[in-house]
Amino acid sequence: MRNRLLLVLVGVVALVLAVHDIPLAGHLERVERDRLNTRLERDAFVLAGRAEKALDDGTAVLDPSLTALVSRYSFEEDVRVAIVDAQATGVVGSDESVLGEDFSNRPEFTEALAGRPTTGERPSATLGEALFFVAVPVLSGDEVVGAVRLSAPERVVSEQAADNVRGLLTVALISLLIAVAVAVIFALSITRPISRLQKATDQLAAGDLSTRANDADGPPEIRALAGSFNSMAGRLGQLVDRQRAFAGTASHQLRTPLTALRLRLEQLAQQIDGDGDATHTLDEALVETDRLHRMIEGLLALTRAEDTAVGPVEVDLSAVVKHRADHWAPLADERSVEIEPSTPDGVRVLAVAGAVEQIIDNLVDNALEVSPPGAKLQISVKAGTHVVELHVIDEGPGMSATDRARAFDRFWRGSGSATGGSGLGLAIVQQLVAAGDGTAELHPSPTGGIDAVVCFRAP
Ligand SMILES: Nc1ncnc2c1ncn2[C@@H]1O[C@H](COP(=O)(O)OP(=O)(O)O)[C@@H](O)[C@H]1O
Ligand SMILES: [Mg+2]
Known part of the structure; x- marks a missing residue:
């Protein structure tokens, strides 16, 4: 859920940015073109004003200050300049070649000499690339005495526009990164309390009734949910x-x-x-x-075993096994059954106080009940690093798989059981084992009887 939420949030931001920025990039290019146009037009009129008198006099070719101005302007602004007289013959220019050249075949000069300022773009044979130009008339009173054309390569516009788009992309990328960060924080702030609540629910479902959810953090709705969970x-x-x-x-x-x-x-x-x-x-x-x-x-x-308020403690399983084997020996003797305890010394397990005695007693009681005279009854301990196994193995008739599964149910008793039992022995074993976080199972034993296995946690 967290990832989906993240994806949606980031996706929405990316979409908004795309919808916003793509038309903006086109607009920026147009703005850049207009800006250059206005600048060139302004400069062209300034130069036209400056050249008016010389053109009117016919001394433009010889005017050193005009030539110097044109050269300086052209150099500083990276713009080509061509000034023509009323016959469209070049008189001053940023290039030597302008002087004396006939511009009458260039439409922008024709227009300008007819008194109409023009702007546009056209491929230039001289430069081998697209040119952006502005041509304005030079007026002396009402009379057109010449024209000024300023031109710059088209790439000046596109480079500037590309710069702007790069800036725009950088801003968009930063916005996207901020959006991702905000989305992560937002998604976590929602999903973290939900996962906490889910964990608490799992713990409750597993039987830990003391579980409580944290109802102090997170959005109000989830806090309210956690509150309801806690009261439940x-x-x-x-x-x-x-x-x-x-x-x-x-x-x-x-x-x-x-x-x-x-x-x-x-x-x-x-x-x-x-x-x-x-x-x-x-x-x-x-x-x-x-x-x-x-x-x-x-x-x-x-009911005592169900009282899980008491936690498990360390118990010497070996000692308890020996002690209980001694305790049951006389009764086993009476029935000609031999109890064989086998355990390494000092094996310790975690169990609630008094549980191990009751577990062994219940299992031995069941095993003795079904043992024929002359049979052996083993009580053995196998110690592992994390788990310690206790086996109570008899040589009785054994049980079917279904009966083995049902034997731990309360009040369940096998059809051939002696009349004395309550059907609660294995249920008590199960409860006591579970209180120490262990497991109890009945397996068939190779001798044909039952191998009752209890797994305790090692301390
Ligand atoms: N070692 C065993 N061999 C055969 N049957 C067994 C063994 N242990 C338990 N059972 C069966 O499981 C039933 C339930 O056992 P338990 O819960 O101890 O109740 P109870 O011993 O009071 O009958 C017994 O009635 C018996 O039929
Ligand atoms: Mg029993």
Whole structure:
């Protein structure tokens, strides 16, 4: 957009200059011709006045002061002079050749001797180029006693005109350069605030609700737009915060009655001790209660993970991996599954506090859930310069590509999953990883199971 605006502005200026300057150049040439004409005519009359007496007396040929004047004038002004008597015979001139020459065949002298001043142009055989001339009569009273012709090569006019056009072109070029500079400043003043606003919109779209546009600079319309954007972003942030707070509070509030409910069910179990059917139903009710409890805990964990106000900190991933592997070992033992942690020492990553433990726990929980007895469960760390990968690899049945893509959705659970899950584990992992600017994906592992990969940012 910036370049198009620039092009339009400069184009308009160039067009205006062309429309203005092309006729002006022609006009300047005409003005120059008129100026030379007027000057020569004036000078011719002055010389005619000066020669009048000598021509009247017939002593012009011998008049040394007239000859000197003509020579000086011709030399200073670069103009050829020819003065003829009433018979069109040359008497004084800037050239020797004028003296005694018969000019009666030159139309300008015929006209001038008939009492009519003339101006014009004609090719000169003597000079081999176009001549610009003025011829005026020399009058003594009413009688024409001779004529004066001043002539200059046509190139004097064209050179002067070319000079003027050059000046005009220089001015036009300077105007164009100024126009370009103004256009650049103008285009930048409009497009820069727009690109800033666009950047802010992109950031908001990427989920950064704290983004605000600069509404202090730029044209008023764009400032107003930035202001509207800011109030929209502010309102959006408030709404999201309120919703999050609601989910958190609601989950929290549900905990107490749920604990009470579980207590009552346990009491009931003691009371109906001995009734097989009722005990079975009650056991199922307890399992559902436990599941509801896990779901509420999951929702609480998710709202905490969504609170992006806390930034990532440096965490010793190697230490956490070893610690969590030890923690899960007894449960894995019970199921005859072997947990194999493998990590170099001291690998550090960026993550929000407490996130790495929860991420590993959720992934190991899922992996253990699907591991058959005798299987291995690897937890490994691969450190790169910018990215550190955490792999949790199981030897379970694996997942289809569609299920792997959906597994991070909230409350989504595979069809063959155990009854205990909430469907929130991977959603929590995703949220915690994203808070540290990382990524989480499920890949098929060569052993047939799942290779859960989390990429953390290295500090
Ligand atoms: N390692 C895995 N192998 C096979 N299926 C898995 C694995 N991890 C997750 N899943 C599937 O993804 C679903 C979602 O996982 P999750 O979000 O942790 O919820 P939950 O474990 O509570 O069911 C699980 O129900 C399960 O079907
Ligand atoms: Mg899970």
